[in-house]
Amino acid sequence: MAESTGNDKAAVRIGYITRVQSFSACHRLHSLHLSDEENKEVYGKCNNPYGHGHNYKVEVTVRGKIDPVTGMVMNLTDLKRCIEEVIMIPLDHKNLDKDVPYFANVVSTTENLAVYIWDNMVKALPANLLYEIRIHETDKNIVIYRGE
Numbered sequence: 001m002a003e004s005t006g007n008d009k010a011a012v013r014i015g016y017i018t019r020v021q022s023f024s025a026c027h028r029l030h031s032l033h034l035s036d037e038e039n040k041e042v043y044g045k046c047n048n049p050y051g052h053g054h055n056y057k058v059e060v061t062v063r064g065k066i067d068p069v070t071g072m073v074m075n076l077t078d079l080k081r082c083i084e085e086v087i088m089i090p091l092d093h094k095n096l097d098k099d100v101p102y103f104a105n106v107v108s109t110t111e112n113l114a115v116y117i118w119d120n121m122v123k124a125l126p127a128n129l130l131y132e133i134r135i136h137e138t139d140k141n142i143v144i145y146r147g148e
């Protein structure tokens with residue numbers, strides 16, 4: 001069978017590219033819809049009134065056609081700029097519950113953080129490219145969100 005020369009311009013190739021970014025933030029797991037007792041019951045030590053910190057690691061994955069001319073799904077330099085705008089500026093070295101208005105009445109779980117990042121990243125990226133937000137809250141806790 002003839003080997004693909006890689007120059008077959010007719011074939012559309014779909015690629016997935018991911019950029020990884022770490023940031024540090026603190027938070028407290030506390031729901032306004034629960035009593036103080038219920039919050040302690042549900043969130044345990046994570047309901048500590050003084051909060052706690054994480055070094056979050058976020059993986060932003062985009063999916064799209066590999067441009068036959070540039071060879072790119074999108075320029076990773078542009079993705080880096082979107083991450084700076086959507087993640088680093090609003091979230092790095094912040095108190096998620098006090099510095100980020102979204103979390104004033106949304107519990108700052110990693111699931112909700114992934115939704116927050118998705119909702120803002122999808123506005124910053126070109127249409128239909130965002131595929132997945134994957135957040136490592138600790139070495140053992142990982143959350144994936146794909147916009148569902």
Ligand SMILES: Nc1nc2c(c(=O)[nH]1)N=C([C@H](O)[C@H](O)COP(=O)(O)OP(=O)(O)OP(=O)(O)O)CN2
Binds near residue numbers: 109
């Ligand atoms: N579904 C979720 N459960 C928990 C979340 C979350 O975001 N979604 N978050 C927490 C806390 O934020 C906590 O900081 C992480 O909990 P934990 O796994 O206990 O982490 P530790 O630092 O204690 O490390 P381990 O080695 O894993 O014990 C809790 N639950």
Ligand SMILES: [Zn+2]
Binds near residue numbers: 027046052053054
């Ligand atoms: Zn936490």
